[in-house]
Amino acid sequence: MGQALGLEVSVCYALPPVRGRLTHGAPLAPLVWFKAGGAAEWLFEPADVDDLSNFLFALDPLVPVMGLGLGSNMIVRDGGVPGVVVRLGKxxxxxxxxxxxxxxxxxxxxxxxxxxxxxxxxxxxxxxxxxxxxxxxxxxxxxxxxxxxxxxxxxxxxxxxxxxxxxxxxxxxxxxxxxxxxxxxxxxxxxxxxxxxxxxxxxxIQAEMDRIAAAREESQPLRSKTGGSTFKNPDGHKAWALVDAAGCRGLRRGDAQVSEKHCNFLLNLGNASSADIEALGEDVRAKVKAQSGVTLEWEIQRIGVEK
Structure with missing residues (x-):
């Protein structure tokens, strides 16, 4: 269904001319930290603000548009992202x-x-x-x-x-x-x-930056394929502590795993699909709800359509 949606959108509109780079069917997995997920129907890398403004002004208003940064706090679903993904370059x-x-x-x-x-x-x-x-x-x-x-x-x-x-x-x-x-x-x-x-x-300033960098290195799985902090901290709680108390540290679904180093991080151990990663997150939410009564809210954005 997700693929059909992308095709349906693509035949319903024409794209305005651009001075930047416009790519059809651009894979997004290489651009996000999880290294998983589908393609953008269109990936637009504007030359400057004028290029972006003019493009959006002329683009059919029904076409969805979203911005993409470093892709660190994001799950791109396996069916890809219909419409236009905007990535700001140098x-x-x-x-x-x-x-x-x-x-x-x-x-x-x-x-x-x-x-x-x-x-x-x-x-x-x-x-x-x-x-x-x-x-x-x-x-x-x-x-x-x-x-x-x-x-x-x-x-x-x-x-x-x-x-x-x-x-x-x-x-x-x-x-x-x-x-x-x-x-x-x-x-x-x-x-x-x-x-x-x-x-x-x-x-x-440098001393404080060094302190922060050392603290992150010690507590977070920085050298893994991850999306960063997965769930928001609920009022009065730390998300990682709720996940740990629910017995989810190290929990797996295929190649998707809850980090053992910091259990508010999900990992792609190798070939996890975005569906695996998102489903693991839902497993964690269910276990935390059952154990503590707290409903965790996703902090990671989940975009696109299922395959």
Whole structure:
């Protein structure tokens, strides 16, 4: 059914001309951390903001559009993703100093690049972005956070291109941030964001980045095919502790496994399908519900259609 859906969409619309790269049937598995899943009906890598805006303006409004960053917090289902997947490349990965405490960052810039640029500029307070395996666009959409800090603590404004092609600058208050959630409209692509920190010595910033990196290395399965933190922390609980208490550490379904190192991470041990990974996550949710009465919510995005 998923494949039929993709075919049906593809014959119903024509694509506008672009200056960037537009690929039909682009495999997404190589672009996501789980290294599993189907293809994008169309993968669009725009040349710049004008290219993206003009494309979305001219594209049939019924065609679904979604953004893809580093693919770290995502399960792409095996039947693929109908419509257009937008991936921001090098043109959107610049980080510029605005003043003594402020950076303007492209939507395709990684957390490592942002935190390193802040260090070089003597701007503290954004070190936590070093630990989030994603891009600025993803941080802004999901209110990404770690080690006691969230995107909402440093964001000033963001520039987005709406599904209609309209460009808009949104202030922090416009985003309706809650835990791992924003009110950004569906199909909107974050093309840049302004982050504000505080004056700090580069050496102090580097020491904090080193501390965060060491803590991640010790506690998380960083060298595995994983999607990052799988479930949101429920109020008053840690998701990993609930998973562990339910006896799910090391639980497997085919080549999909709950990490033994950090059991809020799911792993692809080799040839797991996205269906295996998602089903394992549902197994975990059921066991946690039965053991503790708590219903875990997915933090990982699950996109596309089943095969």
């Amino acid at each position: 043109a959107f990965a610049k980080v510029e100093r605005v003043d003594d405490v402020t950076l303007r960052c492209g939507g395709g810039a990684s957390g490592i690049l942002v935190s390193s640029s802040a260090r070089d500029a003597g701007i503290g307070g954004v070190e936590f972005l070093r630990s989030i395996p994603g891009t600025v666009g993803g941080f802004v959409r999901m209110n990404g956070g770690a080690y006691g800090r969230e995107t909402k603590d440093v964001l000033v404004t963001c520039d987005v291109v709406l599904r209609s092609g309209e460009r808009r600058t949104l202030a922090l208050a416009d985003l309706g941030y809650t835990y791992r959630h924003s009110d950004l409209p569906e199909g909107a692509i974050v093309v840049s964001a302004v982050f504000r920190g505080r004056p700090e010595e580069p050496g102090v």
